[in-house]
Amino acid sequence: MVDVDEFIGEAKAEISEELGDSTAIIALSGGVDSSTAAALAYEAVGEQLVPVYVDTGLMRKGETEEIEEVFGYMDSLRVVDAADRFLGALEGVTDPEEKRKVIGEQFIREFETVAGETDADYLVQGTIYPDRIESEGNIKSHHNVGGLPDAVDFEGIVEPLRDLYKDEVRSVARELGLEEVISERMPFPGPGLAVRVVGEVTAEKVRVAREATHIVEDELEEYEPWQAFAAVLGRATGVKGDNRVHGHVVAVRSVESRDGMTARAQELDWETLQRLQSRITGTVEDVSRVVYDVTHKPPATIEYE
Amino acid sequence: MTHIVVVDNHGQFTHLEKRALRDLGVDVDLVENTTDPADVDADGIVLSGGPSMERAGRSADYLDLDVPVLGICLGMQLIADELGGRVGSGDYGGYADVTVDIVDEDDPLVGSLAPETRVWASHADEVKELPEGFTLTATSDVCDVEAMSDADRDLYGVQWHPEVAHTERGEEVFENFLERC
Numbered sequence: 367m368v369d370v371d372e373f374i375g376e377a378k379a380e381i382s383e384e385l386g387d388s389t390a391i392i393a394l395s396g397g398v399d400s401s402t403a404a405a406l407a408y409e410a411v412g413e414q415l416v417p418v419y420v421d422t423g424l425m426r427k428g429e430t431e432e433i434e435e436v437f438g439y440m441d442s443l444r445v446v447d448a449a450d451r452f453l454g455a456l457e458g459v460t461d462p463e464e465k466r467k468v469i470g471e472q473f474i475r476e477f478e479t480v481a482g483e484t485d486a487d488y489l490v491q492g493t494i495y496p497d498r499i500e501s502e503g504n505i506k507s508h509h510n511v512g513g514l515p516d517a518v519d520f521e522g523i524v525e526p527l528r529d530l531y532k533d534e535v536r537s538v539a540r541e542l543g544l545e546e547v548i549s550e551r552m553p554f555p556g557p558g559l560a561v562r563v564v565g566e567v568t569a570e571k572v573r574v575a576r577e578a579t580h581i582v583e584d585e586l587e588e589y590e591p592w593q594a595f596a597a598v599l600g601r602a603t604g605v606k607g608d609n610r611v612h613g614h615v616v617a618v619r620s621v622e623s624r625d626g627m628t629a630r631a632q633e634l635d636w637e638t639l640q641r642l643q644s645r646i647t648g649t650v651e652d653v654s655r656v657v658y659d660v661t662h663k664p665p666a667t668i669e670y671e
Numbered sequence: 672m673t674h675i676v677v678v679d680n681h682g683q684f685t686h687l688e689k690r691a692l693r694d695l696g697v698d699v700d701l702v703e704n705t706t707d708p709a710d711v712d713a714d715g716i717v718l719s720g721g722p723s724m725e726r727a728g729r730s731a732d733y734l735d736l737d738v739p740v741l742g743i744c745l746g747m748q749l750i751a752d753e754l755g756g757r758v759g760s761g762d763y764g765g766y767a768d769v770t771v772d773i774v775d776e777d778d779p780l781v782g783s784l785a786p787e788t789r790v791w792a793s794h795a796d797e798v799k800e801l802p803e804g805f806t807l808t809a810t811s812d813v814c815d816v817e818a819m820s821d822a823d824r825d826l827y828g829v830q831w832h833p834e835v836a837h838t839e840r841g842e843e844v845f846e847n848f849l850e851r852c
Contacts, residue, residue, distance in 0.1 A: 367694065495686060531690065624836035627687055628791055630768075662768065662837075664793060 368534045370541045374406065377526040381410040381490070384524050390488035391481055393473070394419040394437065395556060396429045399492035399527060401436075401548045402539045406526055407490045408440055409542070416442045416484050420476045422469070423449025424558030424572060427580040436545055448476050456560065456567040462671035465567065469557045478518055487521040494527050494535060496626060531625045552583070552593050553626060553668075561671040562597040570652075571598045571614070577650045578616045585642050586620050591632055594620035596646070597670045604647075604654025613654025616646055621668055629663040673697045673852055676713040678704050678730050680721030680745055687834040688717055688743065691845050704728030708736050715739045715852030718746030720832065724758075739825035739851045741780070747798060747819065747828025754802035754826075761794035761814055769794075771811045771818070771831065778808040780827040780847050781818050789839045790831035792817075797830060825851050 392404050394417045407415045417440055421430045430445065437443050455472045459465050480486075527535055532553065539549035555561050562579065563571040578596030586594045599615045606613075618639075621629040643656040659666070675692050679685045679701055692699040702711065705728045716733045720743050727745065731753040734740060742750040748758045769792050773785035781788075798816040801807060809818035809829070818829045827848065833841035 625687070627684060628832075628835040628837045630837055664791075 367537070368530060370534075370537050373530075373538060374541060377406050378410040381407050381524055381526060384522055385411050385414060385488055387414070388487040388521065389414050389416060389484055390490050390524070391416045391418055391477065391484060391486040392490040392492070393477065394433060394443075395492075395554065395558075396425065396433050396551070397492070397554045397556075398532070398539055398548060398551050399494050399535055401492070401544060401551075402535050402542065403490055403492035403525075403527055404437070404440075405539070405542045405544055407524070413440075413442050415440070415490065416444060416480070416486060418444045418446065418477065418480050420446045420448050420473065422452040422472075422558055423569070424452060424469075424560050424567075425576075426554065426559070426583075427576050432547060436548055444480060446476055446480065448472070451476075453567070453569055453572075458566060460566050462561065465560055465671065466557050469560060474518075481518050481520075489518070489520045489523045491523060491525045492527055493525045494530050494532060496531065498528065533624055552591075552595075555669050561669050562595060564597065564599050564670055574598050574614050574616065574650055574653060578618075578646050578653070581645050581649070582618055582620070582642065585638065585645065586632075586634070589620065589632055589634065589638075590622075591620040592623040592626070592629065593668055594618075594632075599657075599670075602655050606647075606654065611652070611654050613652050615655045615657065616650070616653050617657050617659050617670070618642055618646075619659045619668070619670075621663070623663075623668070626668060629668050631660045631662055634658065673714045673849060674712070675699050675715045675717060675849070675852065676711050677701045677717040677719055678706070678733055678746075680704050680719045680727050680730055680749075682720035682722070682743075682745065684832055684834050685719040685721075687832075688719055691834045691842060692717070692849075695842065695845055695849065697849060704730045708732045711736070713738055715741070715848065717848075718742040718749060720744030720746060724749065724752065734826065739848065740827065741848045742826075742828040743834070744793070744830060744832060745796070747830060748796055750826055750828050751798040751800075751802050751805075751816075751819070754804075756798055756802035756805070757800035758796055759799045761797045768837075769811050769813060769817075769831065771809045773809050773818075775806055775808040775820070778806070778818075778820050779822055779851055780820055780844060781808050781829065783843060783847060784809075784840055790817075790833075790841070791835050791837045792831035794830065798828070827851075 404417045559575045560567045562575040582596045597617045620632040623629040776782045776785040804821045805819045833844035
């Protein structure tokens with residue numbers, strides 16, 4: 367485990383030195399990595415840092431409001447509402463890697479705009495060590511190490527967390543005094559709910575993934591999963607109130623892990639599973655079936671795409 | 672300070688091998704498997720896992736350095752292949768949870784885990800025949816050769832991944848290896 371105090375001192379010094387008097391932007395995703403990178407950079411250079419949160423329309427329930435509240439202390443915070451643009455760009459896209467690419471490119475467009483408006487010379491990113499490995503190994507592409515630097519002519523990119531693991535980032539977040547809603551936040555993928563919809567992403571399927579994920583997070587809190595969520599797999603036949611429905615199939619996933627590199631599907635009791643099933647089919651419109659994913663990583667990954 | 676070099680055969684967990692050793696307080700470097708062993712000064716070598724023997728670079732040359740070597744997954748298969756054993760496809764591509772029986776309690780690497788331990792592994796390929804001088808040290812229902820050792824030459828192999836968080840007592844395997852370095 368990294369020495370947290372020493373790390374924070376060194377990381378802040380590195381950020382101050384790299385940036386000098388220049389302005390930097392950082393993309394806030396709501397996840398622990400980018401939040402921690404932003405908090406570190408803000409401590410180092412204050413209002414020279416412009417945190418940008420893009421609401422892609424692929425965020426969890428209440429996420430945008432939480433970000434506004436937690437990071438409201440940074441006067442430079444910008445919130446961009448880009449939901450329509452992201453969903454438009456994703457129309458007709460079904461291949462998982464293509465989805466990540468489309469989302470990455472749309473992020474770049476949003477940031478190009480903000481970088482231009484703020485005259486930012488530097489980009490700060492919350493890239494952590496496993497992101498670099500997974501991108502290098504072509505297992506999954508991570509948009510935060512993607513094409514933004516090619517599109518915007520930044521003077522430099524600062525990645526203060528580049529050698530840390532997720533559990534170490536959480537220790538840094540706690541030391542920095544980030545609120546628990548951030549430091550203990552479940553990992554959430556950069557492409558958001560788009561990778562929790564298998565196949566084409568539509569506003570309708572994103573709604574189902576969002577509502578169902580909210581229920582899963584709520585119901586499984588006491589199991590303290592490393593990550594828990596719901597994904598929309600496809601459609602299947604069901605019967606509701608004497609009518610045939612061809613509704614969504616929702617997969618529930620709940621795993622324990624230290625670093626996300628390996629994961630174990632959690633053992634949930636039958637009553638809990640039934641309560642999840644009942645709440646999801648009963649309150650999320652157009653869901654006819656709920657399944658629980660029992661696969662570990664490997665051979666599966668934690669997210670579906 | 673003990674200096675261990677991890678030779679990267681492009682396994683997805685290679686960096687966790689580095690982390691596990693770092694967390695045990697030794698000095699660790701991760702090197703590309705194309706690195707000339709002559710350029711490496713180490714008290715012990717870890718040959719990482721990876722997707723295929725074709726991408727193992729100069730890994731086998733590290734067996735000539737005359738320092739203890741721990742081969743993990745593909746790293747163990749590479750030791751077997753190089754020293755006259757045989758490697759083949761596993762019958763059962765078992766991933767994740769496997770209970771391994773330790774069959775040699777006196778083995779310096781895995782003996783302390785006896786009688787059994789739970790590990791995370793993948794068995795796409797496995798060692799079918801031990802090379803000369805090696806002893807079978809662990810086995811399981813899904814794979815005959817889960818671990819092998821030649822304590823005289825300080826060459827060790829495990830089919831499972833001691834570096835991942837879900838392997839019980841994985842750290843102990845690295846501690847035992849460091850004892851030999």
